[in-house]
Amino acid sequence: NIRHVDTHERRSTDHKDIPPQQIARTERFRQSTVSKQERKKSLVGPTPSISKSNVDNAVVHNANLGWKPPPNAGENGTGVAMVTSQLIREQLIQMEDGYKKYGFNEFVSNAISLHRSLPPRYNEQECRSIQYRSDLPDASVVIIFYNEALSALLRTVHSVLDRSPPHLLRQVVLVDDFSNLADLGAPLDDYVSRLGKVSVVRATSREGLIRARLLGLRHVTATTVVFLDSHCECAEGWLEPLLSRIAENASHVVVPRIHSIDSKTFEYKQTNLDKLYVGTFQWNLLFSWMPVQPAEKRRRKSSVDPVRSPTMAGGLFAIDRDYFYKLGTYDPGMKIWGGENLELSFKIWMCDGTLEMIPCSNVGHVFRSRSPYGSGNNIATNLARLAAVWLDDYRVYFEQDKFSYKPENVGDVSERQELRRRLKCHSFGWYMKHVLPEKYLPADLVAHGQITNKLYNVTINMFAGNLSVTIINDEKRFSYMPTEWSMYIGQATIFRGDYCWDADQATAAVVLQKCHDNGGSQTWTYFPGLQRLHHLSSGRCVQLAEDAKLAQGFKVVLSLCNHGNPSQRWLWDKSPVL
């Protein structure tokens, strides 16, 4: 958490090294700091929900409880660690409350400046040397939100205002998807009215993120539209490279490099440049990341070249407004959350556009520790519609997926099918061949699906970046869909997206690591007869840990193989070959 502190201190004292924009930003941050007297006043009087800087409100609020964030909390993208054992009851309650409501540590978000600085890009030099044309198209930024933490939302807004060239930023449209939190009402209106360029559009009923974006789109006046989630931070120079690529051709749809902002500490974790990821999907039609494939690596000439991405995560992208309309925007039959990202991705590629990740454009996103909306039918509906319209014969791979598919969910998709005919789009087979040739088909699977232990009625999930074990169908503990794992012919890994099962030598726990494709400790064998998951390099078997039989603390470990031990029996629920 403190790895950036040194650089930060040098940057803030030695002005020679700091680019002018950055000084301006530092000054702005200072000016927005409330004086000591004002702070005292607000300690006794009622605290307005948003003052010039709600950061200082947060400081006051937290100070009442005896906790003070460190000076320059979060600056330069550093994280703020809170030691739970040192918090008093009220603070713990406040923190828990934040996790429940938002899926991240609101307490920490409140303690960090709305204008905090971020570390320079890894490829700063290369990116700075690019000359963008002077007639770039302008952009409207649309940020949709539903019951978002105010400080996270405002930090998103300020990062856009602070780091976009004013002549390229036409407007920022905030779309309130019928939130019911008081501070997102009039206080927000009042705050943004002082910012200029920023307006709030309000849905009159809960629309879900897909229709909320469409509502925002109707207010867009610029040539291009950039969508952002309500908990992002745009880094220096984020906008120009996106617009530049669209300027070359209106059918170029682009996404930034997305970095993770830690949901506990709000650390902006920049991933190394030699580990570039793009989007792919699983046959259950959920998005996942994959490393840039060798063919694409060979095609690119420099580290700043766009990287073709078969799919996008969905929340952060820039597109020519008219082109988006031409593509038929989103399927308005999709509800609340999910599916729209792949629908748009497939459509772009299949209907003669391109989808690319732009390495010089960098944006952070808070990956939540849990989803506040739960799972349920909405996503099943959305995915069924997606498959019915775009997947052709490949639909069967999705339909075999018993967790996601219910035929009655499709509803009327005739308009979307008509759109596809009108646009004369390629087949899904064309997409598989030309855009994602590396993708295995379920027919190549050795084993696939949920991995369960029937005796203990548990399933192995991927959660918050690691393995966890949950009771099957326990919606409370696990609000996303059950995790599916895959093993393919000629590839002895158990994986999901770009995460492979691995072994932690010290604890003998089974853990998740990024797949490295070098075998070693990521090599596994499945013996269907014995129902055994065998780890090659240790010669041990996957076992449900002792404490997993209690209600809490589920995990899986490696242990001496013992056929009589029911904790070592694992079933894959969809194993076509075996």
Ligand code: LR7
């Ligand atoms: O009913 C809702 N109404 C909304 O306005 C539900 C959500 N929202 C808003 C919400 O406030 C947020 O701004 O919609 C946005 C996305 O919701 P998140 O942040 O809960 O979604 P996510 O980040 O978990 O999910 C990703 O996949 C979604 C699938 O539908 C959307 O496409 C999200 O935009 C997308 N987020 C990203 O792509 C961020 C990048 C990283 C990844 C993965």
Ligand code: MN
């Ligand atoms: Mn999000």
